[in-house]
Amino acid sequence: MKQEKLPGALRRPNEYSSIGFIWLSAPIVILSISLLTSYAAEKTFDDAQDPRQLIQAMSESLRSLSYEGTFVTVSGSTVDTLKIIQINNGVAFNQQLVSLNGESREVFRNNELVTCIWPNSQSVITMKARERKSETGYDFKLNNNYEYKLLSDDRVAGRQTFVVEVTANDRERYSYRVWIDKETKLLLKSMSLEAGGLPVEQVMFTDIRFDHDITIDNVTDKLERLEYQVQNYVEPASVSYLTEKKVRFDLLPKGYRKISEMNHHMPTIAEPVRHIFLSDGIASISIYVQFGYKASEIIPVGYAKLGSITAYERRTDTDLITVMGDVPAQTVRAVAYSVNIEN
Structure with missing residues (x-):
């Protein structure tokens, strides 16, 4: 399979806003897709060493924490580097993703809107933000398709991590290995694995900070300065x-x-x-x-x-x-x- 030979919908992103947005924004959106975006409810965990509970705590931290960092995605011979800033005060949510190599791209997301900017073509796409919610929260019955195992501790981006291996019980899904920050439970590294154990993709933070003085660009001010053509999907x-x-x-x-x-x-x-x-x-x-x-x-x-x-x-x-x-x-x-x- 060659990446450049995409199916019709993927080759015509203007006609398929959701598909085109995902494909054109990749690997920016890979952070939220590949890093085990399971559905977590807010819970307190009694045993931080239980691998299933670590996965659930990790899922919640992806949504609730404020942080700034740089991460890389590795797929075959392709390596992409991106910067992420996320601010969450419990009410308002703001996130900014910036590609640091290859084609210039930026994605802004808040509670109401997703904005994707392509400086090379001076184009902007905006669409209503959607929050994915599970009807039942994180459902362990759904995950009978996986086995969970806690491995030896490791370090990522200078921080101590738990390492959890999530092994698929069949070939209908990938297996995963995830590195979870011990202090914040944030996912710092993930690896998707084929049935034979070969990596499909790796995503890893190279640096990250959780300071209170993290700031994010104002997307409205930025668009006014750039004067790009904005296409709104309603x-x-x-x-x-x-x-x-x-x-x-x-x-x-x-x-x-x-x-x-x-x-x-x-x-x-x-x-x-x-x-x-x-x-x-x-x-x-x-x-x-x-x-x-x-x-x-x-x-x-x-x-x-x-x-x-x-x-x-x-x-x-x-x-x-x-x-x-x-x-x-x-x-x-x-x-x-x-x-x-x-x-």
Whole structure:
């Protein structure tokens, strides 16, 4: 699979705001996708040495802490370096991500809005921020697909860490190894592993600080100074044609379930695109369905891959289905062919 030969939806990001935003922003968004973005409820843990509880504490710290740091992502021969600033005072949430090598990119996120800036093309995309929430919080029943083991302590970015190995019980998901800061429970390093144990992708902080004087750029002031063209994506109004369509699944890979379903408006498409989010509690999969799709060009179906994110595109006679997630190739393909669209 070659990264440059992307499926149609991924090669036309202006027509697919959610897919295009993810792909064009990568590896910026890989921090939130690859670093085990499981769904955690706020809890107090009695035994910090229990690997499952460490994973749950780590998930909460990703959302609740304020910090500033630099991290690298390594996938094959590709290495990217990014800066992250996150401020969370319990009410307001602000985050800034900046690419430090390759194409210049910045992503700002707060409680209401996500803004992605590409200085090279002088373009800006904004969209409403969505908070992913589990109906039940972190569900250990979902995670019967993994085995958890606490390994020997280690150091990352000069800080002492717990090391937890999360081993998948089948080939429908990756295994992981994570390094969790002992003091704050923040995830400082993660490694996604194929079934044979080879690394798919690594993400690691090289430096990090938790000072109280952390500041973040004001995105509104920045956009006024830059005078870039801003493209806003807004939520669609209720569309009767779309609500009549139902997306069913004949047989999902073991352990995955639907977390949410919503419609996304795409600026060059008359009808919104359906987005369905699946998870097994650790791995996540997004399905985008464009109903009544009429291709203006011959678009190859098949795989695309970037780091641990794999995508697969499938066409029916009337619809275009794109599946992407931090899972192996056979899993996104199985999900794509399990989709059954009913009127």
